[in-house]
Amino acid sequence: MLPILFPNGLKKAFTLSYDDGCYDDLKLIEMMRKYGVRGTFNISSGITRPEGQQPCGSWERMTLSERKNYLHDGIETAVHGVTHRDFTKLTEPELIYEIMGDKSALEAEFGCIVRGAAYPYGSFDDRSVEALAKCGIKYCRTVWSDHSMAMPTDWLRLRPTAHHNDPELPEIIESFLSTEPEARRMLYIWGHTPEFNQKNNWQMMEDYLARLSGRSDVYYATNLEICEYDLAAKSLEYSADGSMVYNPTATAIWLDKSGTPIEIKPGETVGV
Numbered sequence: 001m002l003p004i005l006f007p008n009g010l011k012k013a014f015t016l017s018y019d020d021g022c023y024d025d026l027k028l029i030e031m032m033r034k035y036g037v038r039g040t041f042n043i044s045s046g047i048t049r050p051e052g053q054q055p056c057g058s059w060e061r062m063t064l065s066e067r068k069n070y071l072h073d074g075i076e077t078a079v080h081g082v083t084h085r086d087f088t089k090l091t092e093p094e095l096i097y098e099i100m101g102d103k104s105a106l107e108a109e110f111g112c113i114v115r116g117a118a119y120p121y122g123s124f125d126d127r128s129v130e131a132l133a134k135c136g137i138k139y140c141r142t143v144w145s146d147h148s149m150a151m152p153t154d155w156l157r158l159r160p161t162a163h164h165n166d167p168e169l170p171e172i173i174e175s176f177l178s179t180e181p182e183a184r185r186m187l188y189i190w191g192h193t194p195e196f197n198q199k200n201n202w203q204m205m206e207d208y209l210a211r212l213s214g215r216s217d218v219y220y221a222t223n224l225e226i227c228e229y230d231l232a233a234k235s236l237e238y239s240a241d242g243s244m245v246y247n248p249t250a251t252a253i254w255l256d257k258s259g260t261p262i263e264i265k266p267g268e269t270v271g272v
């Protein structure tokens, strides 16, 4: 088995994940578009601010018409429970409703097949992981920031690298940018946009994005793009002696052949 690379033979990926469908997401979306950064917004479809009502406090949600701003390229919308209830405190039917109801509502609203999620309150157990998998969810983010940039081994218990307010984040970003890694690395930053107002640190985030953007050695992608590329790469089929590889997926996959990136096109069998 050859080591997997990101598209175009890259070894570094950068993504963002922001929760709750807050009004302040508008500002982050604008910033992400300015810097060409991609990411994911986890939305409780059942919680909106009434149309015509001005946002007046912190943690205000978007109105349905404001949520159209999530329709830009580079923005993924993902499940966060219809009404943001703690998955571990629900009956089976309530749990399925929170996941499937949110998936279904977001799909109708945004015209895409929703396959990602983040746990409300970061709270999960084996039962909720199982329910997500049954509902067609490919990954779900926890709040266990572990400062790691290693690729996830369990996408339904996904650990982010760091919250944007993490004091170690500047150091982590510099390490991500300056190191030529042996294996793939993913820098994954998460949070809630009202926290930028609470701490008055929008400028800090803009500085992070400016620093991280526009690099030819970084794969900028949504959570789902990284997850599904990884899952596709893991479904390559190798010959018994490892000398041939077949790509049964619809995604071109890049591998590291003794330091040289090679591309395995969809449906292709190649000698490696």
Ligand SMILES: [Zn+2]
Binding pocket: 019, 020, 080, 084, 119, 120, 121
């Ligand atoms: Zn939340």
